[in-house]
Amino acid sequence: MDNKILTVAVDAVRGRAMGNYTATETSDSLRNAFIEMNGGSTKISPKTFYKGTPLYALVQELIPVIIEEGIKAERNPLFNLVEYRNIAEGDLAEFDIEGDANFVVASVANGIQGVRRQRIVGGDTVKVPTEMKIVRVYENLGRLLAGRIDFNKFVDGVAKAFNEYIVTAAYTALAGITANTYNLDSTYVKSGSFDAEALIQLVNHVEAATGKKAVILGTKTAVRKLGADVSYSAEQNTDLYNKGYIAKFGGTDVVALEQAHIPGTSEFALADDALWVIAAEDKPVKVVNEGDGLLVERDATQNADLTQEYVYAQGMGVGVICAAKLGYWYSIA
Numbered sequence: 001m002d003n004k005i006l007t008v009a010v011d012a013v014r015g016r017a018m019g020n021y022t023a024t025e026t027s028d029s030l031r032n033a034f035i036e037m038n039g040g041s042t043k044i045s046p047k048t049f050y051k052g053t054p055l056y057a058l059v060q061e062l063i064p065v066i067i068e069e070g071i072k073a074e075r076n077p078l079f080n081l082v083e084y085r086n087i088a089e090g091d092l093a094e095f096d097i098e099g100d101a102n103f104v105v106a107s108v109a110n111g112i113q114g115v116r117r118q119r120i121v122g123g124d125t126v127k128v129p130t131e132m133k134i135v136r137v138y139e140n141l142g143r144l145l146a147g148r149i150d151f152n153k154f155v156d157g158v159a160k161a162f163n164e165y166i167v168t169a170a171y172t173a174l175a176g177i178t179a180n181t182y183n184l185d186s187t188y189v190k191s192g193s194f195d196a197e198a199l200i201q202l203v204n205h206v207e208a209a210t211g212k213k214a215v216i217l218g219t220k221t222a223v224r225k226l227g228a229d230v231s232y233s234a235e236q237n238t239d240l241y242n243k244g245y246i247a248k249f250g251g252t253d254v255v256a257l258e259q260a261h262i263p264g265t266s267e268f269a270l271a272d273d274a275l276w277v278i279a280a281e282d283k284p285v286k287v288v289n290e291g292d293g294l295l296v297e298r299d300a301t302q303n304a305d306l307t308q309e310y311v312y313a314q315g316m317g318v319g320v321i322c323a324a325k326l327g328y329w330y331s332i333a
Contacts, residue, residue, distance in 0.1 A: 219268075284326065
């Protein structure tokens, strides 16, 4: 494998163009280098792309970088709540918890969501369990070599698959909070008809308990319910026009989380009738990325059309730790 090509590819993933080249020129240069590494062919074939060949080795080295950079670049406000660990860089898949807390772990597999809860008393070290996440490489790599997509599209396709998993799992864990969640009670977890004064009180409780300014979060549909029964100021009307919701409620910042589909379905991953109140600097969502993944050749006989398939498998885990007080209001009418 040519380390210079790998360096250029990694720099491109991280948004750094090659020398004085434009991003397009860098993409074209990488595509040509990949074709050369593929024996001069623009088609992916088991005869030229297999374990031990230069292009195969490069792709296996590149995908972990794509995944990590994709997580860092994600614009969904959810990722402001994420504490991230990359085991490949020597980090531990463990988080030190001070005092009492509750740990909610999400599992997302084949369109099925579930949560597992663990009570932590007196502080502990918690390990986020991981599960294998698989992304198909064959189709997009073939399209890249054929010139049908550029390098950035290839990168975005791989990163999107892993980010969708993180978002769905994090939303599942956040929705797994209940009034019985350790460290919380009915003061912090509410349900039913929206009440403006009660929400302001919930914000006050979170801020009093954490000593930090709180933020109200929910999907755009959910946060649009805020202030719907009152007359808007000129500034709020501007927010509604530009964002679709008011940016402050009772002096508290309001942030819309991007909606997502449960992988493989058209079902929303996050309820449109729920709000969270979280201290601004708190990062309750814990994400572990086992960066040493593996590019695997799947047997062509597993596909109906006998085409060769290549998938990249990597362990990832997502959990929510309720160490600091936070608020959750669900089933808002």
